[in-house]
Amino acid sequence: MLFNSYAFLFVFFPAVFALFFLAALRSRMLAASVLTLASLVFYGWWSVQAVPLLVASFCANYFLGLKLTPPGGARRKLWLYAAMVANLGLLAFFKYANFFVENANALLDGLDAARIAAPHIVLPIGISFFTFTQIAFLVDCWQGKVRERNFIHYALFVTYFPHLIAGPVLHHSQMMPQFAKPETYRIRFEVIAIGLIVFVAGLTKKLLIADPLGEHADALFQSVADGGAPHFSAAWLGVFAYAFQIYFDFSGYSDMAIGLSLFFGIHLPVNFNSPYKATSVIEFWSRWHISLSAFLKHYLYMPLGGNRHGRFRRHLNLLVTMLLGGLWHGANWTFVFWGAVHGVLLIINHAWRAAFGRREYGAAGKAACWAATFLGVCLAWVLFRSENIATALEIYKGMLGMNGFRGAAPGGGLIATVIVSAAVCLLGRNLNELPYLTLSPPSLFVRRLMSPVSAVLLAYLFAVCVINLSTPSPFLYFQF
Amino acid sequence: MARRFVLSFFAACAALSLVVAFYFAYPKPFFFQAWEFFSLFVYEGHAARSQTFRESGDSARRYLFQNPVSDNRVSVNELGNRVACYESRLERRPRVLLIGDSQLFGSGTGDEGVFSSHLCRLYPAAIYNGARKHGLEMLKHPDYGFDAILFTLTERNAANGNCAGSLEKFDENAAEPRTRESYLLPEGRDRQPWLEHFQAGIKHLHGFLSGRFKAFALGRWFPPERHLDVAAPHRVNRSDSVARNVECARNTAAYFKAKGIAVGFLVFPAHQTLYPAELGLQVDAVTMGFVDDLSRALSEAGIRTFNAKACLQAASRERAVYNRHDSHMNAAGFGALAACLKDSRLSPLFE
Numbered sequence: 001m002l003f004n005s006y007a008f009l010f011v012f013f014p015a016v017f018a019l020f021f022l023a024a025l026r027s028r029m030l031a032a033s034v035l036t037l038a039s040l041v042f043y044g045w046w047s048v049q050a051v052p053l054l055v056a057s058f059c060a061n062y063f064l065g066l067k068l069t070p071p072g073g074a075r076r077k078l079w080l081y082a083a084m085v086a087n088l089g090l091l092a093f094f095k096y097a098n099f100f101v102e103n104a105n106a107l108l109d110g111l112d113a114a115r116i117a118a119p120h121i122v123l124p125i126g127i128s129f130f131t132f133t134q135i136a137f138l139v140d141c142w143q144g145k146v147r148e149r150n151f152i153h154y155a156l157f158v159t160y161f162p163h164l165i166a167g168p169v170l171h172h173s174q175m176m177p178q179f180a181k182p183e184t185y186r187i188r189f190e191v192i193a194i195g196l197i198v199f200v201a202g203l204t205k206k207l208l209i210a211d212p213l214g215e216h217a218d219a220l221f222q223s224v225a226d227g228g229a230p231h232f233s234a235a236w237l238g239v240f241a242y243a244f245q246i247y248f249d250f251s252g253y254s255d256m257a258i259g260l261s262l263f264f265g266i267h268l269p270v271n272f273n274s275p276y277k278a279t280s281v282i283e284f285w286s287r288w289h290i291s292l293s294a295f296l297k298h299y300l301y302m303p304l305g306g307n308r309h310g311r312f313r314r315h316l317n318l319l320v321t322m323l324l325g326g327l328w329h330g331a332n333w334t335f336v337f338w339g340a341v342h343g344v345l346l347i348i349n350h351a352w353r354a355a356f357g358r359r360e361y362g363a364a365g366k367a368a369c370w371a372a373t374f375l376g377v378c379l380a381w382v383l384f385r386s387e388n389i390a391t392a393l394e395i396y397k398g399m400l401g402m403n404g405f406r407g408a409a410p411g412g413g414l415i416a417t418v419i420v421s422a423a424v425c426l427l428g429r430n431l432n433e434l435p436y437l438t439l440s441p442p443s444l445f446v447r448r449l450m451s452p453v454s455a456v457l458l459a460y461l462f463a464v465c466v467i468n469l470s471t472p473s474p475f476l477y478f479q480f
Numbered sequence: 481m482a483r484r485f486v487l488s489f490f491a492a493c494a495a496l497s498l499v500v501a502f503y504f505a506y507p508k509p510f511f512f513q514a515w516e517f518f519s520l521f522v523y524e525g526h527a528a529r530s531q532t533f534r535e536s537g538d539s540a541r542r543y544l545f546q547n548p549v550s551d552n553r554v555s556v557n558e559l560g561n562r563v564a565c566y567e568s569r570l571e572r573r574p575r576v577l578l579i580g581d582s583q584l585f586g587s588g589t590g591d592e593g594v595f596s597s598h599l600c601r602l603y604p605a606a607i608y609n610g611a612r613k614h615g616l617e618m619l620k621h622p623d624y625g626f627d628a629i630l631f632t633l634t635e636r637n638a639a640n641g642n643c644a645g646s647l648e649k650f651d652e653n654a655a656e657p658r659t660r661e662s663y664l665l666p667e668g669r670d671r672q673p674w675l676e677h678f679q680a681g682i683k684h685l686h687g688f689l690s691g692r693f694k695a696f697a698l699g700r701w702f703p704p705e706r707h708l709d710v711a712a713p714h715r716v717n718r719s720d721s722v723a724r725n726v727e728c729a730r731n732t733a734a735y736f737k738a739k740g741i742a743v744g745f746l747v748f749p750a751h752q753t754l755y756p757a758e759l760g761l762q763v764d765a766v767t768m769g770f771v772d773d774l775s776r777a778l779s780e781a782g783i784r785t786f787n788a789k790a791c792l793q794a795a796s797r798e799r800a801v802y803n804r805h806d807s808h809m810n811a812a813g814f815g816a817l818a819a820c821l822k823d824s825r826l827s828p829l830f831e
Contacts, residue, residue: 006675190482196489450481452488459492467686469679 001045003256004206004469012042016161017263024185031185032152035264039161043126046165050124057090058158061134062151068141076142083138091131097121099331126165128328130158132295137172139299148176160266162257166250168271168291175266184265191262193450198431199259200462205252207468209421210245216414217242217385224394225387232405235398237414242385243378244421247276250289255431276377276425279361279369281345282353284377296325315350319343329384334392338383345376503685504678508533510688512541513806514554515587515612520684523560523613525671530555535588536703537806543703544695548804552590559663560613563591565600566624574742575606575625576830577618580632584611586814588803593811595632598818603830619741620658628742628829631732633725635750635771636807703805721770726777733783744826747775748788748817751802784825791820 001008016038024031044051064083068076092100097119105115137154140146148154157175158164178184220230220238230238254271261268275287285293301321307314319340326339361369379396386392397403448454503510507527511517514533521527533554536546555563562585566575578584578596586594596609608626610618618624666672672680695701733743749771756763775787792813795801801813809817821827 189486193482193485196486447481450485452484455485455488456492459489459496462489462493463496464686467682 001042003253003260004203004465006466006469009466009469012038013260013263020264021185021187028182028185029152032156032179035161036152036156036159039156039159039164042161043159043164046125047122053090053124053127054130054159057087057130057134058155060086061138061158062154065138065141065146065154066149068138069146070142070144080138080142084135087131087135087138091127094121094123094127096327096331129166129169130164132169132292132299132328133158133171136169136295136299140172146172148172148180150176150180153179160261162261163268166253166257168254168257168269169295170268170291171294174269178266186265188265191265195259195262197259197449197458198255198262200458200465201431202252202255202257202259203465204461205248205255207465209417209424210248210252211468212417213241213245213248213421216417217245220395221385221387221391224391224398229394229403230398231403232398232401235395235403237418239378239382239395239399240418240422241414243276243381244418244425246381246384247272247425248421258431270431272430274425274428274430276374276422277370278373279366280373281342281349281376284373285342285346292325292328296321300324311354315347318346318350322346332387333389334383334386337389337392338380341376341380341383345380499689500682500685504681507681510685512536512546513538513587514552515582515585516684518554518556518560520677520680522556523665524677524680525666526677529558529560529665537588537803537808540703540805541691542695543700544692545702547702550588550590552588553592554586555591556613556665558665560665561618562586562594562596562609562611564596564607564609566606566608569604569606572604572606574627574830575608576628576630577608577610577616577626578630578632579615580611581634581636582612583634583808584609584632586611587808588806589808589811589814593814595809595814595817598815599821599830602818602822605830607830614663617658617663621663622658622660626741628744629736630826630829631729631743631745633745633747633774635748635753635767722773722777725774726781726783729778729783730781742784742829744784744786744829745778746786746788746817746821746826747771747778748792750807754789754792754796754802784829786821786824786826788817788820792816795820 001012003009016035019034019038020031023034040051040055043054061083064079064086067079068083070076098121101116101118105118108115137146137157153176154172156179157170157172160170160175163170217238220234220241224230251272258268258270269291271290273287273290275284278284278287301317304317304320305313306317320343322339322343323336324339326335326337326342329335329338359365379399382395382399383389383392386395507521508517508531511533513535514531517527517531517533522529522531531554532551534546534549534551536549540546557563557567564578576599578599584595586596591597594609596607599605599607608618608624610616614621616629619626671677729745736743752759752761752763753768753771756768771787771789775785775789778785792801795813795816799812801809801816803810
C-alpha cells in the first residue's frame with residue numbers, strides 16, 4: 001500500500017487512526033497492539049508471504065536482545081555474534097544471493113566451469129530497514145543501553161508502518177520511550193496540525209515535483225539503456241532532473257512518514273536537512289538521509305575504528321563504510337561504485353580540511369564550494385540511477401560533450417521544472433524548523449502558518465495532490 | 481490555534497468532498513461543451529446516449545459567466561456516433577460514410593443542425609456520421625456497408641495530416657476481424673471501472689474549478705460581444721503541408737477506388753481565415769491561402785474536391801456561420817455548407 005494511494009488515504013489510515021484512539025480509551029497496550037497489527041496489515045498488503053519473515057525477525061531479535069542484556073552470563077558475546085550472523089545472513093540471502101550467484105557465474109564462465117543455478121529470490125520489501133533497525137537494538141542491548149523491554153512496544157518499534165518500508169532508520173531510544181508515554185495515546189491537535197502540514201508537504205514533493213521530474217530522468221536513462229547516445233544538454237538536464245527527483249521523492253516520503261506518525265503523537269526523526277544547500281561532501285552527508293548516515297557512523301564507521309587510529313585508517317574506514325553503504329542500497333556494482341565515489345570525495349574533503357584547516361569563505365568561495373559539492377553529488381547520482389556501468393559511462397560521455405552539443409532541444413517544461421526544483425531546494429525553508437519535529441517552541445513563522453486561511457489553502461493543495469493520484473508511482477527508496 | 485487549524489482543514493476537505501459528490505450526482509453544470517461530457521460519461525457508459533446540453537464555447541470558458549448559451553439536444557447511437565440517417569434508410573443507396581473531426585460531429589450544435597442532418601434532409605441516401613468514433617473502422621463493421629466516403633478536411637486537421645493518420649491506422653488493422661460488440665459503447669458489465677471513472681472525472685473537475693477560480697481572480701465576468709476571444713489562431717506552419725495532404729488524399733482515393741468505394745474531399749476554412757479582421761487576428765499569408773492552395777492542388781491531382789470557402793464567405797455576409805465563442809460551425813453554417821455541396825462536384829457521391 002502506498003501512502004500516495006486512495007486505499008491508504010481514504011480507507012486504511014482513517015480506519016487505523018480511529019481504531020487506535022478508540023482502543024486507547026480502553027488501554028494503552030491495546031492501542032499499541034492495534035497499531036502493530038495495522039502495521040502488519042500494511043506490510044502484508046505488499047506481500048502476505050513476507051509477513052511471517054517480519055514476525056519471525058522481530059520475535060527472534062527480541063529474544064536475542066534479552067539474552068544479550070547484561071548481566072547475561074559469559075556467553076553474551078557468542079549470542080551477539082550469532083545475532084549478527086543471523087540478521088546479516090538473512091539480509092545477504094534475500095538481498096544479495098542473486099547478485100553473488102550472477103557474479104560467481106561470470107567468473108565460472110571465464111573458467112569454463114559449470115554454472116550455479118540462479119536462486120531467483122524475491123526481495124521482501126523493507127528488509128534492509130527493519131534489519132538495520134534491529135541490529136542497532138541488539139548492539140545497544142549488548143552495550144547495556146536498552147531500558148525499554150516491553151514486547152509490544154518492541155514489535156511496534158520494528159513494524160511501525162510509517163517507517164517500515166523506506167525508513168527513516170529508527171533507533172529504539174528514539175521510539176520506545178514514546179510508546180510508553182501516556183500523552184501519545186491522546187488526540188493532540190497541536191501535533192496533528194504539524195503532522196498535516198508535513199504530510200501534505202511530502203505529498204506535494206512526491207506528486208507535483210518528483211513524479212514529473214522522474215518522467216524526464218527516466219527518458220534519459222532508458223534511452224541510453226536502449227542504446228541511445230545523449231548529447232550535452234540532454235545528458236546534463238536528465239541528470240539534474242534525476243538529482244532533484246530522488247531528493248523530492250525520498251524526502252517527500254520521509255516527510256509523509258513523519259507527518260503520518262504525528263497523527264499518532266509519535267515523532268520520527270527528521271531525515272533531510274536541505275542537503276543540496278551543502279557546501280562540502282561532509283556536510284552533504286550530515287544533511288542527506290540523516291538516519292542512515294547516523295546508523296553507518298555509529299554501527300559501522302566507529303566500530304571499524306573511526307578516526308582513532310591515524311589518518312590512513314580513518315580514510316580507509318570512511319571508504320569501507322561508504323562502499324558498504326553503497327551496497328546496502330542494492331545488489332548492483334553501480335551502487336558499490338556510487339559508494340566508492342562518495343568515499344573518495346569524503347577522503348578528499350577530509351584531506352583538504354587537514355591541509356588547509358576549516359576556513360570561513362566569502363560569498364564567492366562558498367558559491368564555489370557549493371557548486372563543486374553539487375556537481376560531485378550529481379555525477380555520483382549517474383552511477384546510482386544507471387542500470388549498469390556501461391549506461392553510466394555513456395551518460396558521462398554525453399555530459400562531456402563526446403556525443404555532440406546539438407540535438408533535439410529539451411522541452412521548456414523540463415528546464416522550468418528543474419529551475420523551480422533548484423529554487424525550492426536552495427531557497428526553501430526546511431521542515432525541521434517546525435515544532436514537534438525538533439520540539440522547539442512555535443516560531444512566528446509557524447504561528448502564521450496556523451491560520452484558518454492556511455488550512456484552507458493546505459486543503460486545496462491536498463486536493464490537487466489527490467487529483468494527481470490517478471497513477472500512483474512507488475517511491476524510489478522502496479527498492480532498497 | 482492548532483485546533484482551529486485542523487478543523488478548518490477538515491472543513492475545507494468536507495466542502496470539497498461535497499462539491500465532488502454534487503459533481504458526480506449532477507455533472508452537466510461542470511461542462512461547457514457536450515463533447516467533454518460525452519467523453520467522460522456517455523462514452524464510458526455512465527450516462528444516457530441522448531442529452532440536452534447547455535453549451536457555450538471553448539473560449540467562453542475563460543469567463544465566469546457564460547453568455548450566450550444554447551440548449552442543444554446531443555444524441556449518439558449505440559456505437560457512439562452522432563445520429564444521422566443510416567439505420568433508418570438501410571435499404572437505400574448510396575450509403576455514404578462521413579469522416580471528420582469535432583466539426584463534423586457538430587460540437588456546439590443540436591442534432592437537427594449538424595452537417596449530417598442537413599445532408600439527410602437534402603438527399604435520400606443512407607448517411608453515416610463517423611466523426612469522433614470509429615471513423616474508417618466503420619468499413620469493417622459486419623452490419624454496415626458503404627458505397628462512398630466523404631472526407632471533411634478542416635483547416636486545422638488537414639494541415640496536421642489527419643488523413644494520413646486515419647488511413648495508416650485503418651490499413652494496419654485491416655486484417656484484424658472486428659465483432660459488432662467491439663463497436664458498442666459500454667453498458668453495464670463492461671463500463672469503465674468506478675475508480676478509473678472517478679479519477680478521470682476528478683481531473684476534469686479540477687480543470688473546471690481552476691478555470692473558474694482564474695476567471696474570478698482576473699475579473700473576467702462576461703465574455704465579449706463579438707468573436708474577439710477565440711483561443712489561439714491556428715497557423716499552418718509547414719511549407720510542405722499542401723504536398724503532404726495531396727499525397728495522402730491521392731493514396732486514400734486510390735486505395736478505396738480499388739475497393740469500389742467512391743471518395744470525395746470537402747475542404748473548408750476556419751473562421752480565422754473567413755473573417756480575421758472581425759476577430760482581431762493577424763493571420764499569416766500561408767495560413768490564409770492554405771484552403772485555396774490545398775483545394776487547387778487536390779483538383780489538379782484529379783481528386784474529387786470541393787472548396788467551401790467562397791460559399792461560407794457568402795453565407796457569412798448574411799448571418800454568423802460559426803459559434804460565437806468557439807471554433808466550430810453553427811447550424812446556419814452547416815446548412816449553408818450542405819446547400820453549397822448540393823451544387824458542387826461532390827453531390828454525385830450522395831445521388
